[in-house]
Amino acid sequence: MSKQSIFGRISQLVRANINALIDQAEDPQLMLDQMVRDYTNSIADAEAAIAETIGNLRLLEDDHREDVDAAREWGEKAIAASRKGDELRTAGDASGGDKFDNLAKVALSRQISAENEAKAAEPQIAAQTEVVDKLKAGLNGMKEKLVQLQNKRSELVARAKTAQAQKQVQDAVKSIDILDPTSDIGRFEEKIRREEAVVRGQAELAASSLDAQFNELDDLGELTEVDARLAALKAGGSQSAISG
DSSP, X not given: OOHHHHHHHHHHHHHHHHHHHHHTOSSHHHXXXXXXXXXXXXXXXXHHHHHHHHHHHHHHHXXXXXXXXXXXXXXXXXXXXXXXXXXHHHTTOHHHHHHHHHHHHHHHHHHHHHHHHHHHHHHHHHHHHHHHHHHHHHHXXXXXXHHHHHHHHHHHHHHHHHHHHHHHHHXXXXXXXXXXXXXXXXXXXXXXXXXXXHHHHHXXXXXXXXXXXXXXXXXXXXXXXXXXXXXXXXXXXXHHHHHX
């Protein structure tokens, strides 16, 4: 599986899930938590796909190593057969020499076949190794994005809660503006002023009654002084008549 197909499929899945979440989002925290879960699951899917790709690469490497080992072994067998053929020929056994030379040829043929298979696999192994390296880098990038998403989730949740609190305050302020409790306070104040005015009127009436009583005392004092002077006049007149 290629790098593009793996991450293409995963990115399409992630975008589809995130778009669906945003479209039906009601609770920001629940939405962000679900996004984190979806992205985490996507990373798990990517890891599984990458592990499979790495596994295929390791099989290719194993086959290549076996071909290289086989080529070496067949080369060693060809050398051994050729030497044996030379020994037999030196000893005068031409047919035996030919037999081992033919075996050397068979071994060389197997060696060539193994070498060709090994060489044919090398470009595929190189390409697959590059893909695996890119997949690993892409996976590490996804994990970094997950950390960023988790951090962003915490930030956005905090901002959402702050915005909700501010909205509640604004709603409360609007309700206060609509209710206008100052108008009730004004009515209470007017009622109290009226009660205070009544008390002042009562006090004024009480003060007026008290002044009248003191005025009566003043009038009584004046009458008493008049009577005293009249008595004095009379007493003085009587004394004048006696003297005369």
